[in-house]
Amino acid sequence: MYRSVARLVNADPGEIALAQNATVAWQWAFYALGFKSGDRILTTTAEYAANYLSYLQIAKRTGAVIDVVLDDADGRLDPQVLEMMIDDRVRLIAITWVPTNGGLVNPAAEVGRTANAYGVPYLLDACQAVGQLPVDVAALGCDMLAATGRKFLRGPRGTGFLYMNRAPAERTEPAMIDMCGATSAGGNRYTLPTDARRFETWESNYAARLGLGAAIEEALAIGIPRIERRVKALATTLRALLDEVPGVTVRDLGPDPAAIVTFTLDRMDAASVAARPADRGINVSVSSPSSTPIDSERRHLPDLVRASPQPVPDCVFPKWSVGHGETGLLRGVGTAGLGMSRRFT
Numbered sequence: 001m002y003r004s005v006a007r008l009v010n011a012d013p014g015e016i017a018l019a020q021n022a023t024v025a026w027q028w029a030f031y032a033l034g035f036k037s038g039d040r041i042l043t044t045t046a047e048y049a050a051n052y053l054s055y056l057q058i059a060k061r062t063g064a065v066i067d068v069v070l071d072d073a074d075g076r077l078d079p080q081v082l083e084m085m086i087d088d089r090v091r092l093i094a095i096t097w098v099p100t101n102g103g104l105v106n107p108a109a110e111v112g113r114t115a116n117a118y119g120v121p122y123l124l125d126a127c128q129a130v131g132q133l134p135v136d137v138a139a140l141g142c143d144m145l146a147a148t149g150r151k152f153l154r155g156p157r158g159t160g161f162l163y164m165n166r167a168p169a170e171r172t173e174p175a176m177i178d179m180c181g182a183t184s185a186g187g188n189r190y191t192l193p194t195d196a197r198r199f200e201t202w203e204s205n206y207a208a209r210l211g212l213g214a215a216i217e218e219a220l221a222i223g224i225p226r227i228e229r230r231v232k233a234l235a236t237t238l239r240a241l242l243d244e245v246p247g248v249t250v251r252d253l254g255p256d257p258a259a260i261v262t263f264t265l266d267r268m269d270a271a272s273v274a275a276r277p278a279d280r281g282i283n284v285s286v287s288s289p290s291s292t293p294i295d296s297e298r299r300h301l302p303d304l305v306r307a308s309p310q311p312v313p314d315c316v317f318p319k320w321s322v323g324h325g326e327t328g329l330l331r332g333v334g335t336a337g338l339g340m341s342r343r344f345t
């Protein structure tokens with residue numbers, strides 16, 4: 001599994017820690033950093049709620065400050081604004097690459113170049129990106145990256161991973177340790193593994209981990225660029241079809257959005273809209289404002305219907321099976337050529 005994850009993100013297997021979800025993987029990295037009063041955390045409007053809540057908690061505990069980088073006219077984090085905001089109090093740049101509430105793709109590699117130029121640690125939430133976009137930690141310039149297995153990787157629920165560059169991993173003390181990550185060295189001493197596995201705890205779901213490894217191998221065999229082209233084309237078709245429907249507003253942002261399409265209907269709430277297509281085997285879900293608090297507050301967003309087109313066996317990759325774990329839930333929707341699944345949104 002470690003080798004599969006490493007191959008997926010162009011890392012070394014020793015730079016990978018397996019987790020029970022992306023949130024925990026992200027927390028392992030974040031809570032190990034150590035903040036003090038006045039330290040600044042730079043983040044983005046599209047930040048995922050769990051990450052933002054962690055910033056709030058650390059700000060409350062330590063007096064660290066959260067600064068949100070303004071977006072450009074297209075709704076993406078503006079790298080020039082980011083650079084202007086950097087000073088020697090910036091302790092961390094942490095952003096979400098593709099948010100939970102739409103297809104926006106933040107300029108993750110440009111952020112990495114700035115972070116590296118100023119020597120600021122960079123933590124990237126790649127949860128909605130892995131499996132639909134090529135992920136190369138070297139090209140992204142991130143020190144830490146967290147992701148899940150259950151979204152565009154089409155892996156089992158309850159899987160996730162942390163990438164941590166070997167250099168910081170070797171000197172980073174996890175916020176919590178057990179006898180998986182640490183070994184008692186006699187007396188009052190303990191030692192930690194030299195790699196990212198220092199973050200892991202003893203017990204885990206081996207079956208789910210194997211499923212994650214298999215899902216990654218399958219995605220790599222198909223080819224991530226090929227998957228990206230396909231799901232993006234499906235999302236573009238879906239946005240165009242939705243644009244033609246009176247009363248529908250497509251809500252996701254960005255000049256070149258990825259395959260998460262969010263929309264609202266004028267006279268029907270998102271939950272009622274989402275319930276309808278299930279009868280026809282189309283699974284969509286609802287993204288609530290509380291999942292992306294900064295963006296939702298700024299844009300006054302209500303609940304959004306969220307559709308994440310997937311490559312499905314019968315209409316996209318006819319010769320391949322593309323899923324694992326819970327992929328029995330996958331359904332192809334022949335007429336529009338769109339495949340969506342509740343579990344991927």
Ligand SMILES: Cc1ncc(COP(=O)(O)O)c(C=O)c1O
Pocket residue numbers: 020021022023024048096098099100125127128147148149159160
């Ligand atoms: C952007 C983003 N980050 C993190 C997560 C959390 O992933 P997990 O459920 O594996 O903890 C999600 C889940 O929706 C997400 O959309």
